[in-house]
Amino acid sequence: MSTTERERFGFFRRRGGERDAWHAVQLARHQDRPYTLDYLERICDDFIELHGDRAEGDDPAVVAGVGSFRGQSVAFVGHQKGRDLKQRTYRNFGMPSPEGYRKAMRVFSLAGRLGFPIVTLIDTPGAAPGVGAEQRGQSGAIARAQLTLMRVPVPVISCVIGEGSSGGALAIGVADRVLMQQNAVYTVISPEGCAAILWKDAGEAKRAAAALRPTAEACLALGVVDLIVSEPSGGAHRDHARAAELLGDAIQLELEVIAAVPPAQRRAGRRAKFRSMGAFQE
Amino acid sequence: MAQNINVDISRTDEPNGKGEPAHRTRNTCPTCASHYREDEMVRNLRVCTNCGHHFPVTARERILQLVDDGSFAEIAAGLHSSDPLGFTDSRPYPERVDAAMRSTGLRDAAVVGAAAIGGTPVALAVMDFSFLGGSMGSVVGEKFARAADLALERRLPLVSVAASGGARMQEGVLALMQMAKTVASVDEMQEAGRPFISVLVHPTTGGVAASFAALGDVVIAEPGALLSFSGPRVVKQTTGESLPDDFGLSESNFRHGHVDLIVPRPELRDMVARVAAILAGGTPYRPPSLVGEIDPVGAIGRALAGARRRVTGVRPFRNGGPHVDD
Ligand SMILES: [Zn+2]
Numbered sequence: 001m002s003t004t005e006r007e008r009f010g011f012f013r014r015r016g017g018e019r020d021a022w023h024a025v026q027l028a029r030h031q032d033r034p035y036t037l038d039y040l041e042r043i044c045d046d047f048i049e050l051h052g053d054r055a056e057g058d059d060p061a062v063v064a065g066v067g068s069f070r071g072q073s074v075a076f077v078g079h080q081k082g083r084d085l086k087q088r089t090y091r092n093f094g095m096p097s098p099e100g101y102r103k104a105m106r107v108f109s110l111a112g113r114l115g116f117p118i119v120t121l122i123d124t125p126g127a128a129p130g131v132g133a134e135q136r137g138q139s140g141a142i143a144r145a146q147l148t149l150m151r152v153p154v155p156v157i158s159c160v161i162g163e164g165s166s167g168g169a170l171a172i173g174v175a176d177r178v179l180m181q182q183n184a185v186y187t188v189i190s191p192e193g194c195a196a197i198l199w200k201d202a203g204e205a206k207r208a209a210a211a212l213r214p215t216a217e218a219c220l221a222l223g224v225v226d227l228i229v230s231e232p233s234g235g236a237h238r239d240h241a242r243a244a245e246l247l248g249d250a251i252q253l254e255l256e257v258i259a260a261v262p263p264a265q266r267r268a269g270r271r272a273k274f275r276s277m278g279a280f281q282e
Numbered sequence: 283m284a285q286n287i288n289v290d291i292s293r294t295d296e297p298n299g300k301g302e303p304a305h306r307t308r309n310t311c312p313t314c315a316s317h318y319r320e321d322e323m324v325r326n327l328r329v330c331t332n333c334g335h336h337f338p339v340t341a342r343e344r345i346l347q348l349v350d351d352g353s354f355a356e357i358a359a360g361l362h363s364s365d366p367l368g369f370t371d372s373r374p375y376p377e378r379v380d381a382a383m384r385s386t387g388l389r390d391a392a393v394v395g396a397a398a399i400g401g402t403p404v405a406l407a408v409m410d411f412s413f414l415g416g417s418m419g420s421v422v423g424e425k426f427a428r429a430a431d432l433a434l435e436r437r438l439p440l441v442s443v444a445a446s447g448g449a450r451m452q453e454g455v456l457a458l459m460q461m462a463k464t465v466a467s468v469d470e471m472q473e474a475g476r477p478f479i480s481v482l483v484h485p486t487t488g489g490v491a492a493s494f495a496a497l498g499d500v501v502i503a504e505p506g507a508l509l510s511f512s513g514p515r516v517v518k519q520t521t522g523e524s525l526p527d528d529f530g531l532s533e534s535n536f537r538h539g540h541v542d543l544i545v546p547r548p549e550l551r552d553m554v555a556r557v558a559a560i561l562a563g564g565t566p567y568r569p570p571s572l573v574g575e576i577d578p579v580g581a582i583g584r585a586l587a588g589a590r591r592r593v594t595g596v597r598p599f600r601n602g603g604p605h606v607d608d
Contacts, residue, residue, distance in 0.1 A: 127492075129512035129520045134530055135538045138511040143496035146465040151473075166449075167461055167492040167511070174462050188449045188458040188489075193516075198371040198451060212454045213367050222366065224455050271466040275427060277459040278420030279366035282358075 021209040024216075025191060027183035028162045032237035034244065035094075036063050036078030036121045039161065042244035043251070044069050047076065050107060052099075056136060059100030061092045061128070062172075064107040066116065070252050075111035077104045077172055078121030081162070094163075095128035101141035101171055105148045112152040117255055120149075120172040122160040125190055127168030142171040149174035150271060155258040157251055159229065160184040160216075161236075176261075176270050177254045180225040181247070183235050185214035223277060227254065311335050327547045336484065336504050336547055340386070341393040341410035344443055348551050349397035349406065356395040358428045361421045363390060367454045375452040382413045390421035391446070394429040396436070400555025400567040404441045405433035411445040411485070418490050419450035423460030426494060430467035439477040439558045444495035448488020457489070464494035477561035479554060482509050482532070482541065496540075500557050503532035503541045504550065 027033070040047045040063070047067035051058040064077045081094035104120075111118045127138055149156055149172070158175035164186035180186060187194075191209035196202040219225040229250040236243035258266065309318045314333040318326065327347055328337040339347065345354050362379070369375040383389060391413035397406045407429040409416045426442065433440040449457040471478050480498025482491075484507035492511050503509060510530030518525060528534040535541045545553045552569035559567035 127511060129517045131517060131521075131523050131525060131529060134510050134512065134517070135534065137538065137540050139491040139509075140496040140540055142492035142511065143461075143465065143494070146462055146493065147469055147497060150462070150465055150469045166458065167489050170458055170461055171492075174465070186455050186458075188454055189451055194451050208371075211367065211369050211371065212451070214455065219455055222454075222456055224459055271469060274459060274462040274466045277463055278423050278456055279364045279453070280361050280420045280424055281364050282360050282362075 021185075021213065021215060022191075022206045024183055024185050024214065025163075025205075025209050027235045027237075028185045030235065030237045031083060033162055034236050034240045035083075035123060036076075036080045036161070038240055039121060039244050039247055040065075040067060040076055040078070042241060043248035044074075044076075051103070053102035054106060055102060056099045059092075059097045059103060060090055061094050061096040061124070062100030062104055064103050066107070066110075069119070070248070072255075073114070073116045074255075075107050075116045075118045076121070077107055077118070078161075079124040079169075079172070081123060092128055094124045095126060096124065096168060096171075097128045097130075097133050098136040098138050098141035101127075101145040104172055105141075105145050108145075108148045108152055111154055115154055117155040117157065117259065118149070118152060118175075119251055119255075120156070120158045120175065122158060122164045122169045122173055122184075122186075123162035124165060124168050125163050126166040126193075127171070142167045145171040146174045150274075151267065153263045153267060155255060155261075155266065156270070157254050157258065159247065159251070160186050160219075160225070161247070163190075165190045174270070174274065176258045176266055176273070177226045178224065179227045179229050179250055179254065180216040180219055181229045181236060181243075182216055182231045184216055185209075186216075186219045186224065187212050187214040222279075309337075311337075329547050334505070334546065336506060338411055338445070338484070339547075340412055341388065341391075341408040341443075344408050345393065345397070345406065347547070348408075348441075348443070348554060349399055350401065353398040354395055354406070355397070356393060357432060358394055358425050359389070361389065361424055363419055363421045363453070365452075366420070366456055367452070369452040369454065371452075378414065378452070386410060386413045388413050390425070391416045391418070392422045392425045394425045394432075396432060396438075399441065399551065399558055400569070402439070402555060402558040402562055402564060402567065403436070404439050404558055404562075405429045405436070407440070407442040409443060409445045409490070411447070414450065415448075416444075416446035416490070417448060417450035417457070418446055418460050418464075418493075419453040419457045420460060422446075422450075423463045426464045427467045430471055433476050433478075434470060434474055437476065439479060439562050440471060441479045441481065441554060441558065442494065442498075443481045443483060444486040444490050445483045446486055446488070446490035446495075448490060461489045461493035465497065468494050468497045477558075479557055479561065481550070481554065483507050485509070487511065487513055487530075499561065500543070501541045502543045502545050502550070502553060502557070503535065505532055505544050505546055507532045509535050509541070 044067035049065040063080045079094045082088035082091040156175040158173045159179035191205040192202045195204040195208040216228045232239035232242040311330040313335040316332040365375050392409050394407040477499050480501045482503045486509050508530050555567040
C-alpha cells in the first residue's frame with residue numbers, strides 16, 4: 001500500500017484486545033449498518049438486479065446484477081441482510097443457499113464474457129445451514145463459486161462491508177484485491193460458533209472474538225486484506241452517504257490499478273495471491 | 283449464529299470421540315458390536331466383516347491400503363504449523379499441535395507424496411482425521427498445493443482422500459483462506475488438463491467439503507460417510523428442522539447428484555486405479571479380481587457386500603452407487 005493510499009483511506013493504529021475485537025463484531029453487525037443494496041443505490045448511476053440461478057430458484061440472501069459505476073459497466077454481487085424482522089427473515093439473515101451462489105456464478109461468468117469488472121460485497125454470518133441446502137449442494141456451490149472467481153479473466157475487487165464469516169463469505173471473496181471496511185470483521189467462524197466448540201460455551205463469544213483476531217487491521221497484518229476502507233466517524237451506520245462515498249472511491253481506485261494489468265498476468269497473480277496465504281514452518 | 287465449520291459428528295467411533303477409552307472401543311463395531319483383533323482390522327481394511335461398517339483409517343494406513351507396495355515417496359514431510367494468531371482457548375494452540383503430533387506420529391493432518399496406484403503414477407494427498415479432527419490449517423493447505431504442484435510438474439493425476447471436520451479455527455482467517463488456496467491449485471490442474479480424483483471419507487465437512495474436496499473431476503465416497511457443509515447438530519440447533527436418517531451421508535449425496543460413485547473400502551483401490559488409468563489416458567487398469575487371479579481384497583469385498591445387504595438392504599453396485607435390492 002502506498003503512502004498516498006494510507007493517507008487517503010486512513011491507517012489504524014494497532015489497538016488489539018478483547019474489547020476492541022468485540023466492539024468491531026458489534027459494529028459489523030449493527031442493524032443500521034449499510035447493506036449491499038444501500039451501497040449499490042448510492043454508488044451506482046444505474047443498477048439492475050438479476051434474479052434466479054436458472055436451476056432451482058432465487059436466493060434473496062444474495063444480490064447480483066449489473067450496474068453503471070462511475071462511467072463503466074460493472075457486475076456486482078453481495079450478501080444481503082434485512083433490517084426489520086420481516087426483511088431479516090426474507091433475506092434469511094444474509095445466509096446464502098446454494099441457489100444464491102449459483103446466481104452469483106452466473107453473473108461472474110456473464111461479467112467474464114462481456115469484459116466487465118466484478119465487485120463483490122461480503123456481509124454474512126455464514127452459508128445457510130439446512131437439510132435442503134445440503135441436498136441442493138451447499139459445499140459444491142461454495143467451492144465452485146470460488147473456482148469461478150479464481151478463473152474469470154476480468155478484474156475482481158472484493159470488500160468485506162460487515163460480517164465476513166466462514167466459507168459462506170469467502171465463496172464470493174476470491175479477488176485480485178481484497179478490501180475491508182474499518183469496522184468490518186473477517187473470520188473462519190462466528191465468535192459464537194468458535195466459543196461453542198472450543199470453550200463449550202457460546203457465552204464465551206467475546207473471548208473467542210479476541211482470539212480469532214477478526215478486525216480489519218489484524219486481517220491486513222495477516223496478508224488476507226490489501227486495503228482498509230475508512231468509515232465515517234463512529235461507524236458506517238452513522239452516515240450511509242459518506243460511507244458509500246468512501247467505499248466507492250476505494251473501489252474506483254482499486255479498479256484503476258488492477259485493470260491496467262494484462263488479463264493472463266492478473267489471473268496468475270490472483271492464484272499466486274491465495275497460494276501464498278498461510279503461516280507454517282519448514 | 284451459524285456455526286458452519288464444526289467438527290460435531292453424531293458417530294462416536296472417531297479416534298477423538300468421547301465415551302469409553304479408545305483401546306476398548308477402537309476395534310469394536312459401533313453398529314453391530316463385533317470385536318476384532320488389531321491384525322484382523324488391518325486385514326479387513328478396518329471394515330466390519332459382519333455389517334460393513336467402515337472404521338476410521340489413519341493417513342499412513344490409508345496410503346498402505348491404496349498404493350502399490352513400496353511406491354509411496356512422501357514430500358513436504360517437514361512442514362509444521364506455526365501459531366500466527368497466538369491462539370489460546372483452554373490450551374495454547376502449539377500445545378494442542380504438540381499433543382496431536384505425539385498421539386499420531388504425524389506433523390499435521392495431511393500426508394502427501396508421489397505414488398503408483400494399480401501401476402498408474404499419481405500425486406497423492408491423504409488427510410488424517412485423528413490429527414485435530416483433520417482440520418485444515420496452513421500446513422494442510424500448503425501440502426495439498428505441493429501435491430498439486432507435483433502432479434503438474436510430472437503431468438500426473440492428483441488423488442486426494444479427504445477426512446476433515448473443516449477449517450482449523452486456531453489459525454483464524456488464515457485457515458479460511460486455505461479453502462481458496464486449495465481451489466487455486468485445482469484451477470491450475472484444470473487449466474493444465476490434469477485430472478483430479480477426490481475421495482471423500484467419513485467425515486468430510488465444513489471448509490474442506492466446500493473447497494478442493496468438492497472439485498474432483500471424479501468424486502468417490504465411501505459408504506455411510508458424513509459429507510456435508512454444516513454438521514447435523516448445527517442444522518438441528520439453527521433451523522429446528524428434523525433431520526432425515528441419512529442427513530448428509532454419502533447415499534443422500536449420491537441421490538442428489540453430488541458424488542459420482544459410492545465405493546466400499548475393499549473395492550476402493552481398484553476403483554481409484556481404474557479411474558486414474560482412464561483419466562491419465564493410459565492402459566486401462568484390470569483389477570486382478572476381474573482377470574481371475576487370487577485377490578483377498580476382492581474376496582473380502584464380496585463378503586462385505588453380502589453382509590451389508592443383510593443389514594441395510596442396500597448393496598454396492600458394481601460401478602459404485604447404492605443399488606436397492608428388489
Ligand atoms: Zn459391524
